[in-house]
Amino acid sequence: MAEFRPIDVNARFIGIGEYYVGRDAMTTIGLGSCIALILHDERHEVGAMAHVMLPESKGQTDRPGKYADTALATLLEGLGPFGSRNGSIRAKMVGGANMFGFNDNNLNIGERNIEAVHRVLDERRIALDAEDVGGKVGRSVMYNPKAGGTIVVRRADGVCAEL
Amino acid sequence: MKLTEIQADALGELGNIGAAHAATTLSQMLMSDIEMDVPSVDIIDIAQFYQCVGDEKVALVVFRIDGGVEGEGFVVMMMPLPSAMRMTNTMLGMDDMDREINEMDQSAIIEIGNIMVSAFLDATATLLGIVMLPSPPALCIDMAHAGMEALIAEVAMETNDVVIFRTNLTCGQHAIDGTILMFLTPEMLGNLLSLLEALTSQGM
Numbered sequence: 001m002a003e004f005r006p007i008d009v010n011a012r013f014i015g016i017g018e019y020y021v022g023r024d025a026m027t028t029i030g031l032g033s034c035i036a037l038i039l040h041d042e043r044h045e046v047g048a049m050a051h052v053m054l055p056e057s058k059g060q061t062d063r064p065g066k067y068a069d070t071a072l073a074t075l076l077e078g079l080g081p082f083g084s085r086n087g088s089i090r091a092k093m094v095g096g097a098n099m100f101g102f103n104d105n106n107l108n109i110g111e112r113n114i115e116a117v118h119r120v121l122d123e124r125r126i127a128l129d130a131e132d133v134g135g136k137v138g139r140s141v142m143y144n145p146k147a148g149g150t151i152v153v154r155r156a157d158g159v160c161a162e163l
Numbered sequence: 164m165k166l167t168e169i170q171a172d173a174l175g176e177l178g179n180i181g182a183a184h185a186a187t188t189l190s191q192m193l194m195s196d197i198e199m200d201v202p203s204v205d206i207i208d209i210a211q212f213y214q215c216v217g218d219e220k221v222a223l224v225v226f227r228i229d230g231g232v233e234g235e236g237f238v239v240m241m242m243p244l245p246s247a248m249r250m251t252n253t254m255l256g257m258d259d260m261d262r263e264i265n266e267m268d269q270s271a272i273i274e275i276g277n278i279m280v281s282a283f284l285d286a287t288a289t290l291l292g293i294v295m296l297p298s299p300p301a302l303c304i305d306m307a308h309a310g311m312e313a314l315i316a317e318v319a320m321e322t323n324d325v326v327i328f329r330t331n332l333t334c335g336q337h338a339i340d341g342t343i344l345m346f347l348t349p350e351m352l353g354n355l356l357s358l359l360e361a362l363t364s365q366g367m
Contacts, residue, residue, distance in 0.1 A: 015210035016315060017323065030218035030308025033316055053209070053316050063323055066209075099310045100225060100301035109316045138309025140218050156220040156305045 004142050004154040011142060017066030019050035021078030025144040031095035033110035035068070035117055035133070036141045038092045039075050039126070040149035041084040047145035048075040052095075054109070055116030068116035072124060091126050092151055092163060093117055094141045096133040110134065130163050164206055164324045164349055171204050173359040174328065174352075177287050178202040182330040182343055184286035185279040192275060193253055195336040202330035209319050215327065218306040222247040222264075224276030225314065226297035228284065232358075234351025237314045238283060238297065240276040241307060242341040247272055250339045264304055273300050283343060291358045311346075318348045326352045 006013070006027035012020050014028045014036070026049045028036040033053075040047040050064075050071035057067035064074035079089065096114040114133050121128050132139065132153050142152045151163040166174070179202050190197040207215060221241050228236035242250065244264070251271040252258055280297050288295035303310040319325050328345040347355070 013213065015208075015213050016312065016319075018210045029213045030216070030306040030312070032306070032309030032312035034312045053312070054320065060321075063210075066323075097309065099303045099305060099313055109313055136303075136305075138218065138306030140306070154218075156218070156309070 004140065004152050004160045006142055009144065014049050014051045016051050016053050017063040019048065019065035019071060019075060021048040021075060022046065023145050025142065027140070027142045029140045031139045031141065032097050032099045033095070033113060035093055035095040035113045037071055037075070037117055038143050038151060039079060039089050040092070040145060041079060041082065041088050042090070042149055043088045044082050044084055045146050046079065046082040046084060047143060047149065048078055049143055050075055052113060052117065055112045068113060069120050072120045072126070076124065086125060089126055090129040090149070091121055092129050093131045093133060094139055094151065094153055094163065097135055097137055097139070099136060099138065101136055132163050164322070166204065166206060170356055173363065174204045174355070175202050177290065177355070177359060178204065178328045178330060178345065180290055181283040181287040182332070184282040185343055186332050188278050188282045189275070189332060189334070192278065193250070193334055193337060193339070195334050198333045198335065200331045202328060204326070204328050206324050206326055209315055209323050209325060212315060212325070213308055216307045216311060218308050220244050220305060221307045221310070222272050223303045223307065223310040224273055224280070225301045225303070226280050228295055228351070229298050230288070230295040231293035232295060232351055232354045234348045234354055235318055236345065236347045236351045237318070238280045239311065239314070239344040239346070240279055240341060241344060242272070244304070246339045246341060249337050250275065253337050269302055273302050276300055279343070291355070291362065293358065314346050318346050322349055324349070
């Protein structure tokens with residue numbers, strides 16, 4: 001049974017628009033339309049996570065973790081000094097829900113975020129290993145680079161699953 | 164972005180009047196006393212938002228602010244799930260707490276949210292001499308932070324600050340807690356502030 005205990009493991013909390021690159025456990029709480037983009041390098045036991053809020057930066061540079069395009073570039077750049085190369089990096093993503101079931105395309109930011117993350121991963125030729133995205137459900141996610149890149153996703157009803 | 168003390172006070176007072184009207188409608192619907200705490204107005208960086216709202220399961224009823232003010236804004240009624248269930252039980256004359264939220268609960272939660280938020284917006288708009296109407300409601304029963312992310316994404320597209328007004332309502336008799344929140348873009352905040360300043364200069 002997967003466990004979700006960010007406090008016990010002293011995980012780094014990644015708020016909306018933030019990111020972290022390193023060897024510590026990291027967590028994102030209450031993902032709705034946002035996406036946790038996670039990069040894992042098994043060989044170097046290092047990884048990165050960004051809490052992406054919007055698909056495109058449109059030239060904004062102050063919060064690289066906030067947008068799909070700038071987030072991926074920034075995470076890859078951050079992993080470079082650890083010896084990571086594109087070939088050894090695998091991606092996972094969680095979130096992109098449509099919490100209110102809005103049909104209005106404008107409000108369905110979750111869907112647009114999923115598409116944008118897929119697109120930038122393709123562009124940089126990073127393999128997407130697994131994803132738990134879409135639907136009408138909130139998710140919290142916990143990732144520990146030293147635990148073989150396993151991700152634990154928890155839903156509002158407390159059910160946890162490994163990804 | 165920073166609010167002056169006067170601006171924060173004026174906004175707090177505006178929200179206070181709105182929330183008091185919302186509390187009155189809830190009090191009438193539950194036929195019980197409702198206590199209201201002092202509203203807070205904060206400008207929060209989106210990265211810190213998880214510290215204000217967690218991932219516990221709640222009922223959220225969300226309304227977009229339509230009408231006479233430029234900019235985007237949302238009003239949200241948030242209630243922990245057990246409170247929401249006690250509220251619908253009280254209204255529908257039931258006492259079964261050991262059940263799933265059903266369609267009847269959902270309709271009741273939406274309707275109560277609608278009445279409360281309409282009262283909230285109506286009272287604030289009347290004070291400002293404008294029209295503010297709630298959009299049709301949208302309901303989400305899930306993690307609080309997850310539900311509000313889409314709203315944050317709307318109001319913080321071009322900024323990293325969100326203006327959050329919040330006040331808690333409590334019904335001691337039935338152990339019901341709820342929170343009314345308002346999210347504003349800097350544009351709508353600015354417009355509300357200039358309306359408030361115009362009011363004060365008229366010697367309100």
